[in-house]
Amino acid sequence: MSPAQPLRIGLIVNPVSGIGGPAGLGGSDGAAAQAEALARGSVPRSGSRAERLLRALTRQGVTAEILTARGAMGEDAVRAAGWEPALVLPIPEAGRPTTAADTSRIAAELRPRVDVIVFAGGDGTARDVLAGTDEEVILLGVPAGVKMHSGVFARSPEAAAGIIAASGGASVSHPVEIVDIDEEARRNGRLNSRIYGRARVLGRRGSTQGGKIGSTAETGEQLGGIAAEVDERIDPEAVVLFGPGTTVRRVSEAMGFESTLLGVDAVIDGELVGSDCSAEELARLTEGRRVQLVVSPVGGQGFLLGRGNQQIDERVLARVDADDLLIVCTSAKLGDLAGGPFWIDAQDPSLIERFAGPRRVIVGRHHEAVVRVSIA
Amino acid sequence: MTAHETIPATITAEERAETAERLAQAVEKPLLRRYHAPRWDEPLIFQLSAEGHRGIEVPSVPEGSVDGSPEAAFRKRTPANLPQVGQSQLLRHYLRLSQETLGADLNVDIGQGTCTMKYSPKINERFAGSPQSVHTHPLQDEATMQGTLQILDELQSYIAEVSGMDAVSLQAGSGSAAIYGNVKIVQAYHADRGEADQRDEIVTTIFSHPSNAATAKTAGYKVITLYPDENGFPDLDALKSVISDRTAALFITNPEDTGIFNPRITEYVDAVHSVGGICVYDQANANGLLGIARAREAGFDLCHFNLHKTFSTPHACGGPAAGAIGATDALEPFLPGPRLTRGDNGYEWAPRREKATADIRPFYGVIPNLIRAYAWIRSLGAEGLRAVSEIAVLNNNYLLAELLKVEGMTAPYAEGQHRLEQVRYSWQELTDETGVTSSEIGARMADYGMHYWTSHHPYIVPEPVTLEPTESYSKRELDEYIASLKHTAEEARNAPDTVRSAPHRSGIHTIDVDATTDPETWATSWRAYRRKYQGEDQAQVPRWEAPQDLPVRPRAPKAHHR
Numbered sequence: 037m038s039p040a041q042p043l044r045i046g047l048i049v050n051p052v053s054g055i056g057g058p059a060g061l062g063g064s065d066g067a068a069a070q071a072e073a074l075a076r077g078s079v080p081r082s083g084s085r086a087e088r089l090l091r092a093l094t095r096q097g098v099t100a101e102i103l104t105a106r107g108a109m110g111e112d113a114v115r116a117a118g119w120e121p122a123l124v125l126p127i128p129e130a131g132r133p134t135t136a137a138d139t140s141r142i143a144a145e146l147r148p149r150v151d152v153i154v155f156a157g158g159d160g161t162a163r164d165v166l167a168g169t170d171e172e173v174i175l176l177g178v179p180a181g182v183k184m185h186s187g188v189f190a191r192s193p194e195a196a197a198g199i200i201a202a203s204g205g206a207s208v209s210h211p212v213e214i215v216d217i218d219e220e221a222r223r224n225g226r227l228n229s230r231i232y233g234r235a236r237v238l239g240r241r242g243s244t245q246g247g248k249i250g251s252t253a254e255t256g257e258q259l260g261g262i263a264a265e266v267d268e269r270i271d272p273e274a275v276v277l278f279g280p281g282t283t284v285r286r287v288s289e290a291m292g293f294e295s296t297l298l299g300v301d302a303v304i305d306g307e308l309v310g311s312d313c314s315a316e317e318l319a320r321l322t323e324g325r326r327v328q329l330v331v332s333p334v335g336g337q338g339f340l341l342g343r344g345n346q347q348i349d350e351r352v353l354a355r356v357d358a359d360d361l362l363i364v365c366t367s368a369k370l371g372d373l374a375g376g377p378f379w380i381d382a383q384d385p386s387l388i389e390r391f392a393g394p395r396r397v398i399v400g401r402h403h404e405a406v407v408r409v410s411i412a
Numbered sequence: 413m414t415a416h417e418t419i420p421a422t423i424t425a426e427e428r429a430e431t432a433e434r435l436a437q438a439v440e441k442p443l444l445r446r447y448h449a450p451r452w453d454e455p456l457i458f459q460l461s462a463e464g465h466r467g468i469e470v471p472s473v474p475e476g477s478v479d480g481s482p483e484a485a486f487r488k489r490t491p492a493n494l495p496q497v498g499q500s501q502l503l504r505h506y507l508r509l510s511q512e513t514l515g516a517d518l519n520v521d522i523g524q525g526t527c528t529m530k531y532s533p534k535i536n537e538r539f540a541g542s543p544q545s546v547h548t549h550p551l552q553d554e555a556t557m558q559g560t561l562q563i564l565d566e567l568q569s570y571i572a573e574v575s576g577m578d579a580v581s582l583q584a585g586s587g588s589a590a591i592y593g594n595v596k597i598v599q600a601y602h603a604d605r606g607e608a609d610q611r612d613e614i615v616t617t618i619f620s621h622p623s624n625a626a627t628a629k630t631a632g633y634k635v636i637t638l639y640p641d642e643n644g645f646p647d648l649d650a651l652k653s654v655i656s657d658r659t660a661a662l663f664i665t666n667p668e669d670t671g672i673f674n675p676r677i678t679e680y681v682d683a684v685h686s687v688g689g690i691c692v693y694d695q696a697n698a699n700g701l702l703g704i705a706r707a708r709e710a711g712f713d714l715c716h717f718n719l720h721k722t723f724s725t726p727h728a729c730g731g732p733a734a735g736a737i738g739a740t741d742a743l744e745p746f747l748p749g750p751r752l753t754r755g756d757n758g759y760e761w762a763p764r765r766e767k768a769t770a771d772i773r774p775f776y777g778v779i780p781n782l783i784r785a786y787a788w789i790r791s792l793g794a795e796g797l798r799a800v801s802e803i804a805v806l807n808n809n810y811l812l813a814e815l816l817k818v819e820g821m822t823a824p825y826a827e828g829q830h831r832l833e834q835v836r837y838s839w840q841e842l843t844d845e846t847g848v849t850s851s852e853i854g855a856r857m858a859d860y861g862m863h864y865w866t867s868h869h870p871y872i873v874p875e876p877v878t879l880e881p882t883e884s885y886s887k888r889e890l891d892e893y894i895a896s897l898k899h900t901a902e903e904a905r906n907a908p909d910t911v912r913s914a915p916h917r918s919g920i921h922t923i924d925v926d927a928t929t930d931p932e933t934w935a936t937s938w939r940a941y942r943r944k945y946q947g948e949d950q951a952q953v954p955r956w957e958a959p960q961d962l963p964v965r966p967r968a969p970k971a972h973h974r
Contacts (some may be wrong), residue, residue: 199821375618375639394650402634403625405618406650408641 042099046146050157053082057182057346058315076314081181083113086156090117092197100281105142140168151206156180158214176238183344185229187212188237191245191412199239209236261401263290272305272327283332319351327355330362338373342381358390363397376407443895445955447861449919452508458938461495502760514921520889523864525834525878532724534785540780550775567786576708577738582777583749587625590716590735595631596769597746598661609696611660617646621666644825659689681711698722700805701928703798723785734781803883843875848904850875854912860896
């Protein structure tokens with residue numbers, strides 16, 4: 037492409053991406069999970085994330101041609117954001133739920149026609165896009181999934197627009213791994229990722245959110261210290277929500293129960309009142325009570341909210357005082373994150389503004405670090 | 413022209429200099445040394461013991477000739493269980509062990525960043541080893557040791573001058589002991605004001621020495637650690653967000669381990685003072701500051717120097733070293749240990765004061781090291797101390813400029829700026845490219861007779877190496893270190909297995925770290941070795957035993973430097 041030509045963006049929206057998150061399903065892969073998520077009241081949000089990207093592109097004055105697929109797989113978001121698609125690929129049997137195969141097929145058709153494929157989805161979507169293309173394809177993920185361990189995602193739709201604006205016509209890219217949760221490791225109580233392939237991601241290294249770094253053997257003593265510190269701060273009257281992840285699970289174990297590795301649990305005065313809760317269940321359990329929230333950053337990415345714990349939605353977050361967000365992190369994980377910042381992401385960023393800024397993080401018994409928390 | 417050709421008499425001075433340099437280069441040794449350490453497989457001294465062997469033959473005394481003497485009262489009835497070894501075997505044993513070390517006098521020690529040992533002039537050993545030093549007993553009358561006390565008094569005044577502080581204590585036997593002394597001074601100061609219970613938090617930074625956090629915890633404080641902002645400085649907004657009337661003190665280093673001087677340090681000090689906290693300057697990284705910047709003028713209330721680092725005395729394998737605590741007049745009453753005074757009868761130890769904190773160690777400091785530091789300062793003078801720092805900074809920035817030319821190495825933070833006395837570099841790009849880690853490169857550096865250290869844990873700079881050249885090393889020696897690092901980086905690309913399996917030419921191969929850090933397997937004495945590894949049944953010393961219902965804490969895996 038010569039510099040005079042507008043950037044050709046292939047846009048794919050995975051309409052069901054992320055709906056398993058608020059439903060507490062830990063992911064959205066498979067028709068059964070998607071049906072269950074919809075039954076639990078989850079609302080698809082990937083389309084609106086794509087819209088946010090396109091509106092941000094407009095604000096930044098980016099000139100581009102958008103090639104996309106029909107309806108919820110892109111066209112709706114493009115038109116809603118005030119853009120006119122240059123090409124709309126058809127989807128056979130319109131009206132049926134879209135599948136992983138649709139994503140792969142659309143990606144394959146877009147591949148020779150565009151400079152970069154931008155998709156709104158999660159790790160599963162990234163795998164499907166890769167399956168339809170090759171390792172030389174240039175991608176950029178708009179974070180809309182439940183967990184995003186691949187290094188292909190921008191931190192937010194607006195950050196994705198910034199990467200596109202600064203990319204110089206897709207001339208800058210770097211290699212990343214496309215990964216997804218290792219189900220076998222998860223069954224064995226560990227949260228690890230498995231590599232499914234490689235691709236190139238638009239922009240300079242460091243501009244995206246980075247790939248998740250799996251949990252290392254964290255010291256029992258340090259985790260015990262963190263647990264003791266958390267225990268001291270727990271209000272027996274409050275409902276305490278334990279977020280996902282290995283660090284939080286180890287803390288919960290030291291406190292006498294085992295939290296769900298990819299879910300959110302609720303405890304009142306030491307008693308487990310909800311396990312692997314959906315957004316609806318959390319909204320019900322937290323109504324009218326003080327809410328304390330124990331979370332740990334995603335290793336290598338630093339996300340506290342909005343990655344893998346979308347069931348902690350706006351209704352719950354509105355009930356959490358800034359001081360009741362209890363952030364736990366081992367010093368080794370914090371070191372891997374170069375001391376921060378930590379990131380938070382929500383559908384409505386105004387709801388989480390009060391969590392931003394320098395925050396105390398529990399790193400051990402009588403030991404805190406101060407880490408800057410930023411809105412993605 | 414060859415070295416054997418004659419230089420014509422008509423050439424100019426410039427031509428003569430150029431020719432001389434060329435001739436010198438013709439005989440120059442390559443920078444990359446073909447080093448190989450001796451490996452002796454030397455047994456333990458106890459394993460060399462043979463019945464009846466003696467180092468010296470002591471004449472026997474007639475039975476009963478020492479009866480009634482003081483010696484008889486102290487004499488042990490059973491001989492100590494010491495190895496029996498001849499004098500020449502003993503000499504060979506320790507010479508061999510010494511050949512298997514990379515001591516500060518043997519290697520280019522710049523890879524010991526944050527802890528590089530500068531040269532300790534040998535002439536100072538004559539003072540430290542003189543009878544007036546080694547034959548002094550701490551309990552003897554002050555009147556008989558006026559010279560030693562004068563040295564201590566003057567050394568205190570020199571350290572006060574260097575730091576700008578009003579008073580100095582030389583009692584601590586190491587840097588960490590001095591930091592602990594400072595924590596106790598902070599505690600005593602707040603207790604004196606009735607705020608000890610309220611002020612239960614100490615703030616420090618991740619790029620300051622971990623002993624700041626560790627000693628604060630030991631003294632019962634809650635510790636808050638600041639992490640770096642995007643410029644590598646401790647986040648000032650983060651500090652302001654956590655200080656309050658609970659803040660007892662800020663313990664901070666400047667420059668931190670990155671070697672970047674923090675020009676806004678007074679803002680940190682002012683912020684902590686505004687809530688009633690004490691500001692303590694850990695001067696571990698003072699090698700680039702002597703005669704240039706002083707703790708007191710940045711507003712600090714307390715500071716400490718490692719005399720074994722900045723003032724040339726030996727580190728002595730982690731002790732006995734020497735730490736000097738400096739305090740303002742307001743905190744002087746809380747200084748630990750006995751205090752010297754000078755009256756009509758000369759120097760005396762003053763009566764113990766009511767507010768003084770507890771002694772950090774018995775008596776008053778490690779006297780031989782204090783004499784070495786005194787001699788070093790006296791030999792340099794004020795201008796010499798400043799020259800020491802200027803040369804240390806120059807050496808460091810030469811090293812920085814050359815190492816940034818090595819592909820795969822970066823110096824995170826403060827891009828394009830000069831550093832002070834050291835730099836924490838990163839091999840992340842090389843590791844991304846080759847998979848070879850910084851610690852593996854460190855093991856390979858031992859094959860060139862070079863020491864190499866990564867960083868304190870946790871690693872904030874990824875794949876770190878911390879280098880501090882001090883003023884002691886010549887340009888040639890820095891070039892040798894640079895050449896060895898550069899060559900190792902090339903090996904990581906071309907022969908990664910050679911690096912991963914290093915060291916190959918070192919005296920000792922990599923050790924099983926867990927075996928030496930696990931209380932179940934370590935043996936720190938011959939007696940423990942016999943019990944743990946030879947199954948010897950030994951009478952157990954009565955010990956405290958944990959109650960049955962006491963929860964057993966899982967033991968943490970150790971974070972290893974290598």
